[in-house]
Amino acid sequence: MKGRILIIVISLLFVLSIIALFIFKFFTPNSATAEIYSEGELIKTIDLSAINEPYEIPVINGECENTILVEKGGISVKEANCPDELCVNMGTIKNGMYPIVCLPNKVVVRIVENNTGVDAVAGAR
Amino acid sequence: MKIKHITLCGILIAVSLILFIVENQLPTLIPIPGIKLGLSNIIILFALLYLSPKETFLILVSRIILSALLTSAPSTLLYSFAGGLGCLIAELILLKTLDKEYIIAISPTGATVHNIFQLVVAFLITKTSEVFFYLPILIISGIITGLFTGLCIYFLDKKAGKKIKQLM
Numbered sequence: 001m002k003g004r005i006l007i008i009v010i011s012l013l014f015v016l017s018i019i020a021l022f023i024f025k026f027f028t029p030n031s032a033t034a035e036i037y038s039e040g041e042l043i044k045t046i047d048l049s050a051i052n053e054p055y056e057i058p059v060i061n062g063e064c065e066n067t068i069l070v071e072k073g074g075i076s077v078k079e080a081n082c083p084d085e086l087c088v089n090m091g092t093i094k095n096g097m098y099p100i101v102c103l104p105n106k107v108v109v110r111i112v113e114n115n116t117g118v119d120a121v122a123g124a125r
Numbered sequence: 126m127k128i129k130h131i132t133l134c135g136i137l138i139a140v141s142l143i144l145f146i147v148e149n150q151l152p153t154l155i156p157i158p159g160i161k162l163g164l165s166n167i168i169i170l171f172a173l174l175y176l177s178p179k180e181t182f183l184i185l186v187s188r189i190i191l192s193a194l195l196t197s198a199p200s201t202l203l204y205s206f207a208g209g210l211g212c213l214i215a216e217l218i219l220l221k222t223l224d225k226e227y228i229i230a231i232s233p234t235g236a237t238v239h240n241i242f243q244l245v246v247a248f249l250i251t252k253t254s255e256v257f258f259y260l261p262i263l264i265i266s267g268i269i270t271g272l273f274t275g276l277c278i279y280f281l282d283k284k285a286g287k288k289i290k291q292l293m
Contacts, residue, residue: 003227007217010233014268024258040252060163064200083196084149087157099255101247103158108253125221 028073034075036068037108048111064105075109079103129293134172134180141168141188141196147193149196157259158247159240160266163274166239169213170232170278175289178217185209197270199243203250210272211242249272 032049038061054071058079066087067079075101076092087102087109099110115125144164165188173183177254189205193252223231240263247256 001251003223003230006223006227006230006234010230010237013264014236017264021265024265037251037253040250052165074259078149084158084203086153086156086158089153091156098157098258101158101251101253101256101259103204103250106200106250108251108255110253110255112131 005112008121032073032111034070034109034111037110041107046075048069048075058108059105061105061107064107066105066107075111076100077109079106080105081105130176130180132242133176134184137168137184138187138191141165142182142191144168145188145192146195155262157262159243159263161261161270163239163270164234164237166232166271167214167275167277169209170216170228170235170274171214171281173220173287174278174282176226176293180215181217185213192220202244207246208239212236212239228279229272229275229280232278233271234269236271236274237264239261240264240267276289 022119030081030108032047034048035044036044036046036057036059038059043059044057048070049072051070051072053067055068057068058082059066063081065079065081069076069078071092072120074092077087077090079100080087082102082104084104087100087105087107090098093100093109095110095111099108141169144167148164153160162263169181169185172184176184189202189209191290193199193202200224200274212235215238219231219234220228241260244256244263248254
């Protein structure tokens with residue numbers, strides 16, 4: 001009996017997750033400001049729409065090194081010395097939702113909504 | 126601990142290390158941190174079924190420390206410990222309350238708990254709440270991979286469970 005409940009809970013979780021994935025797909029915000037975090041601290045904010053020439057940013061923190069490639073409208077991790085290189089494999093992100101996370105090196109690259117961010121601050125004043 | 130159990134623990138640690146290394150060599154299908162087969166979970170489930178919780182804990186901790194040394198990535202220790210211990214505790218409680226038959230459901234739960242714990246640690250370390258957008262995909266992957274490892278141990282127990290019990 002208890003086992004059945006567990007199976008039902010797991011199936012529900014599975015279905016809910018798939019629904020959530022679809023919702024995320026439809027509500028992806030279009031935005032052009034990228035933020036680079038290292039160990040939880042914001043180290044750089046880049047307006048991706050204002051970039052003409054692609055360039056690289058090194059993020060070095062102790063022994064951890066990530067090279068971040070900034071292009072017009074997109075941002076990616078080009079090189080990293082972390083063991084799994086998942087952050088490199090994640091490719092270029094262009095909008096919202098999924099941040100690039102390099103867990104071993106504690107680096108996060110995410111894209112935020114530039115318009116609403118400004119509005120929220122302006123509205124608060 | 127009986128000598129038989131000590132040797133078995135050693136073998137299981139070795140096997141889970143080998144599984145870990147083999148798994149690391151496989152190309153990543155979906156480039157999202159946290160998505161992997163989790164073959165070592167088979168060993169943990171095996172130990173939970175046939176050995177004591179204490180011995181399982183020992184196997185898990187040695188495997189985590191040794192694998193971190195092998196891959197030379199001490200920064201991943203925290204993630205491994207959080208995920209591994211969360212998974213072990215969840216599976217332990219479920220195995221105590223449920224029938225062995227339900228191992229196919231227990232394993233996905235353990236894998237999902239593993240992924241959620243790792244995500245929480247990732248949130249605490251990176252301090253970006255955006256990592257929680259990975260939650261649905263990590264739950265899905267946890268359930269699928271957990272189902273796979275659960276099926277492995279389910280069939281093992283069905284075919285060879287009695288013989289293994291006799292040998293203990």
